[in-house]
Amino acid sequence: MSSIASLNSDSKSELHRNVADFKPSVWGDYFVQYASEFKEFDQNIVAQIETRKSDVRNMLVSKIEKPLAKVHLIDSIIRLGLSYHFEDVIEEVLQHIYDDYVKNGEITNFEDNLCSLAVLFRLLRQQGLYVSPNVFNKFKDEKGNFSERLLSSDVEGMLSLYEATHIMVHGEDILEEALAFTTTHLESIVNQLSYSYAIKVKHSLRQTLHKNLPRLEARNYISIYEHDPSHDKNLLILAKLDFNMLQSLYQKEFGNLCKWWKELDVPNKLPYARDRIVECCFWGLGVYFEPQYSQARKMVTKFFVIATLIDDTYDAYGTIDELELFTMAIKRWDNSCLDNLPDYMKFLYRTILDLYEEIQEDMKNEGRVYVSNYYKKEFIKYIQGMMTEARWLTNNYKPTPEEYICVSREASGYVLLNITCYIGMGDSAIEDIFKWVSNWPKIVTAANVLCRIKDDIVTSEFEQKRGHVSSFVECYMEQYEISRQAAIQEGQRRIVDAWKDMNEECLRPTKVPMPFLTRILNICRVMEVIYKDKDNFTNTEGELKTFIKALLVDPVPI
Template identity: 55%
Template structure:
């Protein structure tokens, strides 16, 4: 900064330093006004510069950083992208480059085997035939979980968590797009009772879901028992029931044409994102580190978990509005802002975008050392937020999987890096 406290004009002529400052500004926390100013300054300058740069390594870096800051990007996708960019750098180290390529391809082969085994499990469920209303997205689910942890030691964790999110996707579609309010009431009550003997109380198509959920939680309990943590299953069941109650509340709002307040919407929708449940389940495969205190911590709704849910909810509402309203869905959050504050749709969208920025600041704060819990646990909340930032930036890429989601899957699971 210059003597007047403004960002130096010399920065404008040093594009690499400008990009570095722009990337650093995404690590800001609440109250860091200088980094807020740095974000605005570098964003405006780089947008202007990007139109003037000739095709080059630097031009590609500027445009990509503007569209996807590193802090909010997917680690594996960022690694694959940077291999291609680094290869173009005139001073690259060939040994390091080759090692990075070998590492990427080695992990890709492991991930392919994992997703192949999960697809076999999914085919046995025969979802497309027995539950044709549900989105058939098991590979996309695995891609989601691959964002949370890609390291080879978390193979079993990815298997468990992918199955969890795939089952939740079916349940979400049941509440959102298929079940009647009476059927959903019975379904929710059955899971509250948590008794396999209550199958007679629910419709036939729901019995299939109920049975598979029970089998899944039995698998989780066995996995926890290996580490002496079988007693933690009670936390998962409670959080699963809480998530379904969130789905049920939204279904009741829609059925009754009820328009919630902002506060009501946020509290319920943070539950219905299922992010607290998914983050908690992600800890199962993390070995002895995942003590009962860790599970109690995540179930208490800590700041980083709540922030991850906020990012998911707000970004989903921003990009899914038109699609959701076509199939009848509870009114989105921006509508609550419009009604409660008497503002325009554009102003409401800006409020949602501000919510996302504030949530990222919360996550950045939680990542500062010393952390309340070991950093590997906070990383799960960080990484699941990164997935949403990448896949929900322009549209709901989980529902509409032919675009960015498909390209991501091809990059991470299909196409190896050329050595």
């Protein structure tokens, strides 16, 4: 079948379907050219990288009197996207600095300049080490406000403080004040700054470091670092070589997944659905960029593809009777259910079971067969949540905001997504990790709220035009009889609170090892990037196209 018209022949032509007007892929078959089983890296480049890594490691472990240089070196390494090479030594250096300069949570006897203190505060918090924000009180005036006299000329300090505030937890009023102060002042002076400073400030105001994707930050920071007169040439060249080597790895991965998509022939079999394989690959890359997670990225990308097809089936195409049949078939989880489904749903059902069988085979080979049971259980819950929302739409039911958020726990498939992310993380993902995430810990609850509300704020008006279950925005407007803008403000307030919850859960001692928490943070970072002002996943001509081009098409000039 090659059109929606022919799909409609499966059922009565008068059935109403809320078909969305999704635009075709902007990438076509571009990435298929990179599909290959093996990717041989230039051994000369690999040798250069290893030599330069050794030099950087020596810089990190060298003994110096003052830790200030180490702090700024670590900050540059992280922002250049190189920290995955030096995790052990970065941990060691920051722990030493913490032991020497933090007493009872307070930074003491460290440099007094705002930039260095703010960078140290951010790095320690990022490392999971609690440090009090009281150190910033010294930059206040006698009235208890941040001193314009002290800070107005210190753009670097204000920018560093601005970045530090985004790792705040609940009850940190001083960081709330600092965020308001630095935002206002940076916005007011940005057009008076030199070109290079203006670029840095605009970038941070647009996408703060803590909420940006590491690869995007690396691509951006390489150009900023290159123009810094004090930059370390060895570190810069390492960052460029490493970026381009990883880019060639990602190109192969994107190519193989685009080839898989082409062979599935989804645009012809499900023409109502979004053709977004490249954007789904970008999601997978956002969850983990490190080279050792190649197989994990493949699995997560396939899951994002299937979730997109399910979303468009439940939200945009399937009739309520068809969806009830499909939901029953998923609950039974058996190929024998295919006979009762319309042809287009048979294809979707087979695709879901094919991925499950692929997961099962991988987990059997790794001796972790229990994982597929967690996946299957959460997949069924996910579909049931989608079905609840479909019934709400059919019955014109308007849930309360809290009822909506409650059902979204299942309909968002958020636990299922995390389980899929953990599948590819090897032996460290023991069964306790899957039990933990399945029980909706605080960080998972917060991340689900953030992802759902972030999506709703930018998509709700478009979706309501074609008929769609009420979003958080509509639910809140109706419940409290307020304007759309006021409901959006409430959603944004909840997103801010969700980030505070997540930041809190990443402070030591953590419930699970940090790599598992990082996946949760990274999923939220993808949301912050793709759904900044609009739905760039669905409408791919804008920023997302630029980001994919920067990471996957254009190499960094050496």
